[in-house]
Amino acid sequence: MFGLRCAVKHTTSFLPGCTDSLMLRSQRFLSKMNENLLSVGRDMKVHDNIIKSAEDKRFYRGLELKNGMKVVLVSDPTTDKSAAAMCVNVGYMSDPSELPGLAHFCEHMLFLGTEKFPNENDYTKFLSEHGGGSNASTTTERTTYYFDVTPEYFPGALDRFAQFFIKPLFNEDSTDREVKAVDSEHEKNLQSDAWRFDQLEKSSAKSGHPFRKFGTGNRMTLDILPKQKGINVRDELLKFHSKWYSANVMTLAVIGKESLNELQTLVENLFSDVVNKNVQVPVYTDHPYQKDEVTVKDYVVPIKDLRQLAINFPIPNYHDYYTAGPVNYLSHLIGHEGSGSLLSELRTKGWCNNLSGGTRGDVKGFDVFCISVDLTEEGIEHIDDIVYLVFQYINMLRKEGPQRWVFDEHAELLNMHFRFKDKSSPTSTVNSISHKLLDYPFEDVLFGSYKLTDWRPDLITELLGYLRPDNVRVSVVGKKFQTLADKKEEWYGTEYKLEKIEPSVIERWSDGCVNSMLHLPDKNEFIPSDFDLAPRDESHKFPIIIQENDFCRAWYKQDDEYFLPKANIRFEFLSPLAYQDPLNCNLTYMFVILFKDALLEYAYAAQLAGLRWELTNTKYGMVLGIGGYNHKQKVFLEKIMDKMVKFEVDPKRFAILKESYIRTLKNFDSEQPYQHVNYYVSVLLSEHSWTKTELLEATEQLTVDVLEEFIKKLLSKMHVESFVHGNVNKAGSLELVSTVMDRLRDSVGL
Structure with missing residues (x-):
């Protein structure tokens, strides 16, 4: 019943590679397609009315192919990767009632060979050799497949991708293995509260409603029970694919370095053979909760x-x-x-x-x-x-x-x-x-x-x-x-x-009472009104140091690529006290979360207006970052620093957030095995790291008085390293640095 959305995901990632002969073949492939453009596109509709941001340098075109497939082409000559995604308007709510997880199983099986490329590893091998990766997900009403690849190999990758929707093999030899893969996914999710709550919410829906279905599937639903009932899962998979995988319920998006015309050539030639079965997608107007x-x-x-x-x-x-x-x-x-x-x-x-x-x-x-x-x-x-x-x-x-x-x-x-x-x-x-x-x-x-x-x-x-x-x-x-x-x-x-x-x-x-403490929000004072670009300084390829002394080193680079009214500011407060022992690590963390907690109401308006901010504790101290529209960043930074140097611990919030922190440390034991492995690898590779067990033991010494004394020492013994990048010139960057350093100097004697 808990309000969470969960997607059933199947992920594969690959390492980069390069083959000159393949690149030449791809170029010839594209050239051959250009010759065929006019013969393919007679029944196609073109949509050149896609509204894009005034600052968007990419080019867009919409297509409706003759088979009913909708396509958006994105041309970006500067992209470092080409990519494509196909969304099929069918998901696990369309699973047969006797085969929960069939749509997800179809997602797994679709990747494993086609008539044109029968080797089941051809697609993944091609991507892995050319800097690419692939992914897929199944949700209530949609199944999405996508990949990325080094741009020069995009035509070859897209050809292999298209064949999944034209003539997939669904090899019988792969069936048992992929059932095990689906079952492994489900086993991984069994200890995830998010998945558990989501399925419980669905399970409490009206009896017989398709929203109740178990979308992931497992060995029981895709192997054991079907065999007991005399159901051939592969036959049902072929029926499912034949019934629902139709061009008129598919939407494709591609992005590449090629021009829109070249991308159009690729797409028309590769995807026009996807069959249109004129599928009518179910619309579930009957609410599952009545x-x-x-x-x-x-x-x-x-x-x-x-x-x-x-x-x-x-x-x-x-x-x-x-x-x-x-x-x-x-x-x-x-x-x-x-x-x-x-x-x-x-x-x-x-x-x-x-x-x-x-x-x-x-x-x-x-x-x-x-x-x-x-x-x-x-x-x-x-x-x-x-x-x-x-x-x-x-x-x-x-x-x-x-x-x-x-x-x-x-x-x-x-x-x-x-x-x-x-x-x-x-x-x-x-x-x-x-x-x-x-x-x-x-x-x-x-x-x-x-x-x-x-x-x-x-x-x-x-x-x-x-x-x-x-x-x-x-x-x-x-x-x-x-x-x-x-x-x-x-x-x-x-x-x-x-x-x-x-x-x-x-x-x-239902008594209709109104609480006098509750009211509409105030008008947002942080909405920017100045979107002008800052006066240009001399251009530098790399960041330069604009201030350096015993207490501070400031780096700066004016944006010379995007030319947007935005900036990113980063201040790293370096102190040996912050990670000296488990107690100090806990104290630094408590200061950070209490500070963010105290600034929550004020900062929320800034967040809505596109001013992102974050304060985090590190092994070296704390990092303050502000990003977004630069117009009111200085005002926001002033408020943050004024609050920081005069910060007082609220005992009530301290007790609440300390309890939450202890609970988080204890909950680590309930994380999934791969998360434990990732964590302990990072501990082993770190020069010095306090384990969660050590941190948990040190929480017994956390008190308001100890924290208040620690904050004074922390702020008075630090070196500040800063970096300003974006729509800010050197003079503006120095003002931001002074905003921080002046307050630290005046308040804590830095």
């Missing part, structure tokens, strides 16, 4: 020592109204972290550390609005009170009514983020586009998730109408429910107890 599945509460036992609360509301899917964004509007307000927010009040009461609001969004016909709360020790004893507070916030939103200024501010921020969007990696680009082709028209395939143009208060009011006590599902996660649990989920063995919520509790939640 009258019998709401006003329920379940108590879930986790693997790790977690304390979480999920408050879920079944709602329709509002994606068709993406330009009005009613879900965006409510997610923005309910998940807000500033003054007057739900999170602010819960933190004041000491009941939670974090809160988020949003929708699952993984099935087109229905949706679930989820409010997730990370609980404190005290908070898990006040579940009904927390839910009551949530309804008080919702009541406040109803009373205030939809606010045009909130919508306009959010729309302004989204437009700004789209205008100055950072360049994404080739694989991220094609993955995103291949999915968005199923969600948006061609013109909005890049812009759609940023496009808020239609003010529809009626839709906001309608959506609020679903957030009612008689339409709620509550899930509480905690080790304390071990003795209460009386059920086990079928596939993961998650222990839980499910019960109806008492009518008296529903009545209390």
